[in-house]
Amino acid sequence: MKRFALAIAFTLACGGAEAADPFAQTRLEWNRPQKPFHVIGNIYYVGAAGVSAFLITTPQGHIVTDGALPESAAMIEANIKALGFKLSDVKILLNSHAHFDHSGSLARLKKDTGAKLHASAADTPILESGHITFGPAANADSVPVKVDHVVAHGGTVSLGGVTLTAHVTSGHTPGCTTWTMNLRDGNAARKVMFFCSISVAGNPLVGNKQFPGIVQAYRASFARLKTMQADIFLAPHGAQFGMAEKLAKMKPGAPNPFIDPGELPRFVATAEKDFDAELARQKAGAPPKI
Numbered sequence: 001m002k003r004f005a006l007a008i009a010f011t012l013a014c015g016g017a018e019a020a021d022p023f024a025q026t027r028l029e030w031n032r033p034q035k036p037f038h039v040i041g042n043i044y045y046v047g048a049a050g051v052s053a054f055l056i057t058t059p060q061g062h063i064v065t066d067g068a069l070p071e072s073a074a075m076i077e078a079n080i081k082a083l084g085f086k087l088s089d090v091k092i093l094l095n096s097h098a099h100f101d102h103s104g105s106l107a108r109l110k111k112d113t114g115a116k117l118h119a120s121a122a123d124t125p126i127l128e129s130g131h132i133t134f135g136p137a138a139n140a141d142s143v144p145v146k147v148d149h150v151v152a153h154g155g156t157v158s159l160g161g162v163t164l165t166a167h168v169t170s171g172h173t174p175g176c177t178t179w180t181m182n183l184r185d186g187n188a189a190r191k192v193m194f195f196c197s198i199s200v201a202g203n204p205l206v207g208n209k210q211f212p213g214i215v216q217a218y219r220a221s222f223a224r225l226k227t228m229q230a231d232i233f234l235a236p237h238g239a240q241f242g243m244a245e246k247l248a249k250m251k252p253g254a255p256n257p258f259i260d261p262g263e264l265p266r267f268v269a270t271a272e273k274d275f276d277a278e279l280a281r282q283k284a285g286a287p288p289k290i
């Protein structure tokens with residue numbers, strides 16, 4: 001009873017139950033159900049409304065990229081099955097970056113499918129511990145997951161005629177990884193990008209002892225992304241690639257709204273401007289803006 005009273009006092013002192021998880025409300029919004037859908041070619045969306053997971057199918061098994069939130073696992077699995085695919089045919093798991101909202105379901109997906117996880121060297125310790133040491137996500141651990149294969153920048157992962165290439169676009173996390181693949185869409189050859197993220201999102205840019213080279217990492221990633229092309233730009237949050245708006249425009253016979261070669265350069269230009277503004281704020285002594 002005394003312990004119970006103490007717990008109540010602690011909860012009140014800390015500002016209520018929400019204080020336990022600073023993302024509690026956001027997680028509910030991100031994890032709203034999303035009907036799975038065909039994006040283009042052999043790519044399907046199987047994530048929640050606000051956090052992405054993509055299924056890439058091949059005749060020799062499938063690839064899932066990103067694990068959304070820990071609480072998204074059942075939805076991702078149900079979405080894969082609803083499209084008519086078997087969980088046991090998922091052979092490879094990939095990750096954009098080791099934040100709880102994109103790696104959360106990987107451990108469960110790995111267990112339920114038997115797939116192998118491929119990830120970058122710099123994000124591997126974060127995936128395996130479930131904990132990142134800086135930024136707002138330091139207060140929201142993920143579910144630890146064992147990485148089976150470490151992929152270097154420029155490294156590839158292949159299955160059933162599909163090859164994904166890893167491009168380390170460090171900054172948002174140390175090993176943030178943008179994956180690309182080529183796609184045949186009718187007679188057209190298309191470049192697909194599963195973008196990592198390049199937002200500051202509350203990361204300390206000044207005096208970050210856990211990631212001292214963070215500013216140079218962001219700069220190098222902006223430079224790298226400016227050399228890249230994507231006909232289809234897909235990202236870890238639907239809001240980053242206009243998912244809902246594009247989905248509403250999907251009509252039989254109409255051009256696929258997910259094809260937009262101008263989207264990547266527009267996105268990167270805006271993100272770099274935001275980065276410069278946030279760096280200037282933090283250099284002037286302001287705390288990181290979430």
Ligand SMILES: [Zn+2]
Nearest residue numbers: 097099172197
């Ligand atoms: Zn993130």
